[in-house]
Amino acid sequence: MSNDVTTILASAIRLSVPLGFAGVGEYIAERAGTLNISVEAMMLTGAYAGAVGSSVSHNAAAGFLWGMAAGLVVALIHANFSHRLQANTFVVGLTLNVLALGLTNYLLEKVSMTPRQVGVWKVPLLWHIPVIGKPLFAERWPAYLLIGIVPAAWWVMQRSRWGLEMRSVGENPKAADVTGIHVNKRRRQGLMICGVLSGLGGAYLSIAEVGTFNSNMTAGRGFIVIAAVIFGGWTLRGTLGGCFLFGGVDALRLALPALGYTINPELLIAAPYVIALLAMCFFAKGLRQPAALAQPFERGAT
Amino acid sequence: MTGLDRASGVADVVPVPVPPAPGPSLSSADDARAARAARARSVAGTVALYVVSLAAAFAISALLVALTHGSPAKVFPAMYRGSLRSFGSLGYTLDNTGPLMIVAVGAIVSTRAGLFNIGQEGQVAVGAMTGAFVALKVHPAGGPVLVLALLAAAAGGAIWAGIVALLRFWRGVEVVISSLLLVFVAEQVLFYALSRTFLLKEHGAGGATLTESDQLSSKVQLPRFGTYPHFNFGSGLLIAVVLAALVGLVMTRTTLGFRVRMLGHNPVAAKHVGINAARLGTVALLVSGACAGLAGGVLLTGQAYRITPTISNNVGWNGLLVALVARNNAWVAIGVALGFGALQAGGGFLSTTGVPTDLVNVIEALVVLAAVFPPALQEVLRRRARRSQAVAGAAA
Numbered sequence: 001m002s003n004d005v006t007t008i009l010a011s012a013i014r015l016s017v018p019l020g021f022a023g024v025g026e027y028i029a030e031r032a033g034t035l036n037i038s039v040e041a042m043m044l045t046g047a048y049a050g051a052v053g054s055s056v057s058h059n060a061a062a063g064f065l066w067g068m069a070a071g072l073v074v075a076l077i078h079a080n081f082s083h084r085l086q087a088n089t090f091v092v093g094l095t096l097n098v099l100a101l102g103l104t105n106y107l108l109e110k111v112s113m114t115p116r117q118v119g120v121w122k123v124p125l126l127w128h129i130p131v132i133g134k135p136l137f138a139e140r141w142p143a144y145l146l147i148g149i150v151p152a153a154w155w156v157m158q159r160s161r162w163g164l165e166m167r168s169v170g171e172n173p174k175a176a177d178v179t180g181i182h183v184n185k186r187r188r189q190g191l192m193i194c195g196v197l198s199g200l201g202g203a204y205l206s207i208a209e210v211g212t213f214n215s216n217m218t219a220g221r222g223f224i225v226i227a228a229v230i231f232g233g234w235t236l237r238g239t240l241g242g243c244f245l246f247g248g249v250d251a252l253r254l255a256l257p258a259l260g261y262t263i264n265p266e267l268l269i270a271a272p273y274v275i276a277l278l279a280m281c282f283f284a285k286g287l288r289q290p291a292a293l294a295q296p297f298e299r300g301a302t
Numbered sequence: 303m304t305g306l307d308r309a310s311g312v313a314d315v316v317p318v319p320v321p322p323a324p325g326p327s328l329s330s331a332d333d334a335r336a337a338r339a340a341r342a343r344s345v346a347g348t349v350a351l352y353v354v355s356l357a358a359a360f361a362i363s364a365l366l367v368a369l370t371h372g373s374p375a376k377v378f379p380a381m382y383r384g385s386l387r388s389f390g391s392l393g394y395t396l397d398n399t400g401p402l403m404i405v406a407v408g409a410i411v412s413t414r415a416g417l418f419n420i421g422q423e424g425q426v427a428v429g430a431m432t433g434a435f436v437a438l439k440v441h442p443a444g445g446p447v448l449v450l451a452l453l454a455a456a457a458g459g460a461i462w463a464g465i466v467a468l469l470r471f472w473r474g475v476e477v478v479i480s481s482l483l484l485v486f487v488a489e490q491v492l493f494y495a496l497s498r499t500f501l502l503k504e505h506g507a508g509g510a511t512l513t514e515s516d517q518l519s520s521k522v523q524l525p526r527f528g529t530y531p532h533f534n535f536g537s538g539l540l541i542a543v544v545l546a547a548l549v550g551l552v553m554t555r556t557t558l559g560f561r562v563r564m565l566g567h568n569p570v571a572a573k574h575v576g577i578n579a580a581r582l583g584t585v586a587l588l589v590s591g592a593c594a595g596l597a598g599g600v601l602l603t604g605q606a607y608r609i610t611p612t613i614s615n616n617v618g619w620n621g622l623l624v625a626l627v628a629r630n631n632a633w634v635a636i637g638v639a640l641g642f643g644a645l646q647a648g649g650g651f652l653s654t655t656g657v658p659t660d661l662v663n664v665i666e667a668l669v670v671l672a673a674v675f676p677p678a679l680q681e682v683l684r685r686r687a688r689r690s691q692a693v694a695g696a697a698a
Contacts, residue, residue, distance in 0.1 A: 035478060081671070085678035090420055090478070091626045094619055095670045102663025103366075109658040110370040223486055230479060266497075270490035273483040280475045294478055300689060 002131050008248075008255045010135035014209055016247025017143045018043070018201040022225040023243040024146075024153045025197030027236055030229050031157065032190030033170035035294040037093035038078045040222025041100035042071040042195050046202025048104040051213035053203075055113035063116065063207045064142060064200060071199020072192060074100065079188035086296050097222075105215050117211035118142060140208035142200070149197070154236050166190055170290035173297040183297045198222070227276035234289055246272040344680075351676040359672035363665045367657060376655045381662075384651030385644040389533035394650060397605055399643030400538035401426075401597040405621020406628065406635040407542070407549045408593025412463075412477075413630050414553060415586035416566030419466060421481030422594040423618030424488030425459040429595025430602045431492050432458030434502055434515055434609040437602070443521040451522060452541075452599045459595015460588045462488060467587040471580040477587070485618070493611050502609060515609040524604040538600035543636065545593065550632035562586055594618060620666075627673045638673075642666065 022043055029036040046067035053066025074096055082089040121141035127133050157163035168176040169186040177183050205221075206213045224246050231245070232238020253268040364374035385395045405422050412419040433455030440447050465484060469475035493513065495501040502515040528534030553559035565572045565582055573579065597617060606613055624642055628634035649662030 037482065077671075081674065081678070085675070085682055087674045087678040088626055090418070091623065091670065091674055094420075094623060095667045095674075098616070098619070098623075098663050098670075099667030102660045102667060105660035106366070106658045106664060107370070109660070110372070220486060223482070227483060230483075264494075266490040266494040269493075270487045273486045277469070277475070277480060277483050277487075280479065281469060281473045289476065289479075293476070298685065300685070 004255075004259055006131055006134055008251050009132065011255060012244070012248040012251035013135050013139065013143075014247075015250045016244045017139070017146060018204045018209070019221060019225055019228060019243035019247050020146050020240060021149070021201030021204060022194075022198040022222065023228050023239045024149055024236070025194035025201075026225050026229050027232070027234070027239045028153065028157060028166065028197075029187075029190040029194035030234060030293060031170045031290055032166045032187045033173065033290055033292045033295065033297070034082065034089060034187055034191055034194075035226075036078070036191060036194055037090060037222075037226065038074060038096040038100075039194065039198050039225055040218060040220065041093075041096040042074045042198035043202035043205070043218045043222050043225075044100045044104055044216070045070040045074050046199030047206040047217045048107065048202075048213050049199070050203025051115035051206045052107075052111070052113050054116040054207045058116065060116040060118040060207050064118075064203045067203025067206075068196045068199040071195040071197070071202065073195070074199075075191045075195025078195075079191040082296070083184040083187045083191070086298060089294060089296070101216060104213075108213065108215055113213075115207055115212050118208050140204070142204050142208050145200070150236070150240065157236065167290070169297075170292055173292050173295075177297070177299060183299075187297075198225075201225075224272045227272045230289075231272075231276040231279045233279070233283070242272075242276070245275070348676060348680065351679065352673075355672040355675045356669065359665070359668035362668055363661065366664065367661065372657045373655070377652065377657050377661070380651045380655045381645070381648030383648075385648035388531075389528075390531050391647060391651075393528070393530065393534040394647035395640070395644045396535040396539050397643075398646045399639045400536065400542040400604065401601050401617045402621045402624050402642050403542035403546055403636060403639035404538075404597040404600060405594050405618055406624035406639055407546050407632055408459075408590035408597075409622045409625035410628075410630045410632055410635060411549060411553070411562065411593070412586045412590035413625065414566045415562045415583055416569060417470070417477045417583050417587055419463060419481045419587055419590045420478055420622055421463070421466065421485045421488075421618075422590075422597075422622050423614050423616070424481075424485035425462045425591045425594035426598040426601070426614040426618040426621075427488045427492045428462040429455040429459035429598030430606075430609050430613045431495055431502070431598075432461075432595070433599035433602050434518075435495075437518050437522045438502065438516055443519040445521070448522045448524070448603060451603060452596060455599025455602070456592040456596040459598060460592040462595070463587045463591020464584070466591075467584040470587075471584060489611070492609075492613075496609065496611055504608075513611055517608045518603065522603060523607060524600065536600075536604040538604040541596070541600060542639075545596075546632050546636050553632065594621070597621065623670055627670055629677070641669075645669070 022039055025042075026036060026039050029039075049070030050063040050067030052063075054060045054063030057063070057066075078089075078092050078096055081087040081092040118140050120138055121144065123137035126137040129137070155163075157166060165176065165181045166186050166189075168179075169181060169183050173183045176186075202218060205217060210217070225243070228242030228246055229239045231242035232240070249268055249271045253263070253265055256263050360378075364378070367374045367377050384391050386392060405426065409419065409422060433451045436454040437443075437447065437451035440450060462484060463481070466477055466481045469480045470477050495503075496513045496515060497503055499505065504512065504514050504516050524537045526534060526536050553563065561572070561577050561582060564575070565577055565579060565586075569579060598614060601613055601617060602609055620642055621639075624635055624638045628638045645662055645666050649659050652659050652661060
């Protein structure tokens with residue numbers, strides 16, 4: 001029994017970590033007012049670039065830099081189209097998803113690579129704790145980055161001037177503009193951070209968790225991340241809660257049949273989206289989206 | 303840089319500090335004439351900008367092919383062969399166009415009403431599912447059942463969009479968010495139905511290995527005009543064109559269309575003239591969902607003849623992109639859908655050149671970005687010019 005718990009917990013953590021990275025990024029982007037649906041593209045290109053980077057540089061850690069850079073490139077395209085040229089953010093997001101899927105599939109067939117996998121790093125002593133020791137303290141090392149990134153993101157968004165500006169840009173861009181904040185610049189910055197973190201999450205998927213890149217490897221995880229931000233009511237805490245909840249549901253889907261339980265896989269796959277919708281539906285007061293979410297801002301337009 | 307130069311040129315020829323674009327101007331006839339002339343000049347610039355950015359999209363695609371040791375000189379002719387060169391391949395293009403156009407028409411209606419339904423991919427899947435249910439379970443098969451199946455498909459899509467409307471007007475959930483999330487729920491609903499024999503799963507040996515439905519009887523398949531090597535197309539295209547024309551007329555020529563556009567353009571004004579936002583908005587969402595569902599029905603009865611988990615195959619997303627690239631104009635959407643259909647038909651011939659078919663998606667995405675770029679750039683430049691004029695006016 002405790003063995004099963006360990007297995008499920010370990011798989012839940014492994015599946016949640018990439019969601020967590022992207023979730024922090026998506027949270028920042030959405031707080032600044034971009035309902036970023038290209039997070040799927042960012043993760044997928046990050047996963048691919050991570051694999052290629054680790055193959056080219058013969059160094060798994062360098063792969064992560066490649067993955068982050070690839071996510072940033074996607075973010076730059078999105079940011080400049082939506083928050084400089086004011087093109088509709090959903091057109092750009094959907095298009096980037098198509099582009100990322102097509103491009104990674106194309107390159108996967110045409111370019112051969114031998115990706116590396118990063119090593120497992122065991123926290124001394126803690127690793128020996130029964131049941132929870134192995135799942136929590138024996139991870140591929142990039143997973144521990146999340147422990148630093150989350151408080152950093154919280155501090156920056158909630159305690160720094162820049163973070164206040166980011167949130168004001170998502171809530172009331174006109175007022176923010178009047179006080180001298182460059183609205184679209186802040187929104188571009190939010191997207192760029194989202195790109196870097198999503199690229200990191202994607203690279204974690206390819207060169208930490210799996211060790212190679214497969215076609216459409218992210219398989220809609222970007223949309224699960226969006227669901228997690230919604231489920232979390234646009235708070236960092238809630239977003240991470242959503243990421244780990246949905247990662248856990250995914251782990252259950254994989255583990256329960258092996259443990260002899262019959263469940264409905266379709267229900268579990270759909271669960272994140274249904275849960276997010278129900279949360280929106282019934283906790284409308286608690287889950288208030290940024291007031292200017294997905295609304296473009298133009299200076300001087302009434 | 304050329305774009306910037308051109309814009310400043312446009313600004314220079316306007317003689318007085320009055321915005322050339324529609325605005326609160328009290329300009330005299332002279333000013334209006336000058337503004338018209340400036341606009342005429344900028345039309346040439348617009349065309350040039352479109353040509354340049356589309357050329358850039360294809361150039362990048364060619365570069366990608368060349369960098370991966372492919373031959374652009376073979377790829378593009380192959381795509382031309384697959385999409386436009388002969389009557390046979392033109393048929394493929396037209397077959398791809400129909401469902402895209404139907405989805406786009408629906409997307410236009412809801413977007414015009416200010417409700418941004420982006421869940422067409424799921425609505426297509428649900429439509430195909432309900433359509434398949436009727437087409438496979440209602441006997442005896444025949445023309446009436448085909449019509450019934452298409453209606454059921456439209457109803458299925460409408461129901462799925464109806465959930466969005468319900469959440470929006472009952473609980474205040476954003477349309478964008480709920481419609482997006484429901485796409486992924488729809489995929490699983492379809493998968494569920496396709497893996498249960500009492501619902502849609504194929505009977506017999508095929509059903510044991512594959513997740514798909516039985517094949518439709520030929521009596522509930524959409525009729526085709528012409529046969530392959532000659533000019534041919536399915537009647538799905540006719541449905542699409544009629545629908546596009548109908549929606550184009552309703553949106554631009556009727557009170558209903560005017561009210562829908564007013565709701566999207568200025569909800570406050572719409573409220574003051576007594577438009578019930580919840581009711582009209584629900585109607586708009588239901589129409590958009592019904593169109594997407596109907597597209598699913600056309601995919602099913604016109605091309606696939608059996609339903610698989612991937613029946614929607616990005617038709618929903620692409621149809622939405624068609625509508626957005628066409629800037630929510632039903633007439634323009636017909637042309638854009640043809641372009642998308644041709645690209646996808648051309649992709650079918652890529653495998654003969656040793657280039658992965660996925661290249662089509664890359665080209666398509668780049669073309670969309672290229673189509674979005676010119677109007678966006680011009681709008682930004684126009685605004686910038688107007689602002690600098692305003693500043694100059696204030697200084698004087």
